[in-house]
Structures are given as structure tokens and as C-alpha cells.
Amino acid sequence: QSVLTQPPSASGTPGQRVTISCSGSSSNIGSNTVNWYQQLPGTAPKLLIYSNNQRPSGVPDRFSGSKSGASASLAISGLQSEDEADYYCAAWDDSLNGDYVFGTGTKVTVL
């Protein structure tokens, strides 16, 4: 059972801006950096954002991340059809077991 909560779905038309929220607690997002992963249909996940707002080489600048307190968000500006995918936030959790926890996942649909 995930400790990071995301909306199950989000959608937009091409060119629109879509934002996905990720809600955690003081033991995970509140005290550690947030990463975001994109999983295109039928493929392995891919790192999209690390350290709250850093993009790996090759990730378009349409994708941006932010964090405030125990919450984080991913924004996709200029939405494109190829952005239709599942998106997961993730962070290390400093609670008893020290797990790496993923969000519940958000399915982004391009209308």
C-alpha cells in the first residue's frame, strides 16, 4: 500500500498544461527529494525528474517538477500525444524500514 497519494487520472488536449500532484508526509517527501518516473504503455518505467526538479539528459523541458513541504507536483506543458502514459512520484521514507516508496500512479490521457 503506497504512502504517496496521486490522482488516478489526468487529461488534457494537445498543447495544454497538465499538473499531477503527489502527497506524502514528513518522513518521505517532507525530508527527502522527490523523483518522477514515466511509464509508456507496455514499456519499462523511465526516470523523468530527479532531485525534485532536475531533468536527466534527453528529457524535454516541457516536464518540470516542484516540491513544497510534504507535497510535490509534476507539470507537463505543451502536452503531446506521446506523453500519454502512467506517471509515478517516488521518495525515500525515513520511517522504521527506510523503504523507497512510489506514488499510486497517475494515468495521463491526451484527448
Place this chain on the structure above:
Amino acid sequence: EVQLVESGGGLVQPGRSLRLSCTASGFTFGDYAMSWVRQAPGKGLEWVGFIRSKAYGGTTEYAASVKGRFTISRDDSKSIAYLQMNSLKTEDTAVYYCTRVGSTWASYYFDCWGQGTLVTVSS
């Protein structure tokens, strides 16, 4: 090109064991921690565990759901990470992904993923 290739998945009965392998190429394997993540059919991602590089002791950490049953090891001479799964349960059915652990001074993340291997636990 950085590449991770998992192997060893398949159908196994509850209570039995299975070992997965992750063969790495395109980077200095021994310099990196490696991790395993799984995804049950139609579900989200779940971290399984990781192994540190030898420079950091080669120690391991596991999710509570697999601790005591799963063991991660590595062979740096062959650039292979292993996931030994014992006492398998039906709820362990998932695609298992091998990942490389990237890091900055304040952050750890999974910056490269394999294609995954399916493990089905069923009688």
C-alpha cells in the same frame, strides 16, 4: 549505451525458489548501487530492495514485504546483479525490473531500467 537485461523469470509454485539475474553493460558496474523494483499485473510500482556498491560495503536493504525471503547479491567481475527469491507467494507475481541507482549529493534515484522479467507464482 547503458543497458540492463533481466533473465530468469517464469512460472513457479508457491513456496519454491527462483533466482533472477540482471546483466549490465555500458557502464562501470562496480561503481553503482543496484536495485530491484516490481510491478504486479495492472498495478503500480513497488520497490523490492537494493545493494550498495563495494565501495559502500556492498550491503543490502529490503522492503518489509520481502525481507527474510529475498536476497540481492552482485558479481562485479561479471557485471551481474541477482535477486534470489525464496518461499515465494502468489502475491509475488509481478514483472521484476532491475535498475541502476544514480545519485547526487542529496538524492538517490533509479536512472536506468531493464525491460523486466515476469515471475508468476501459481500452483
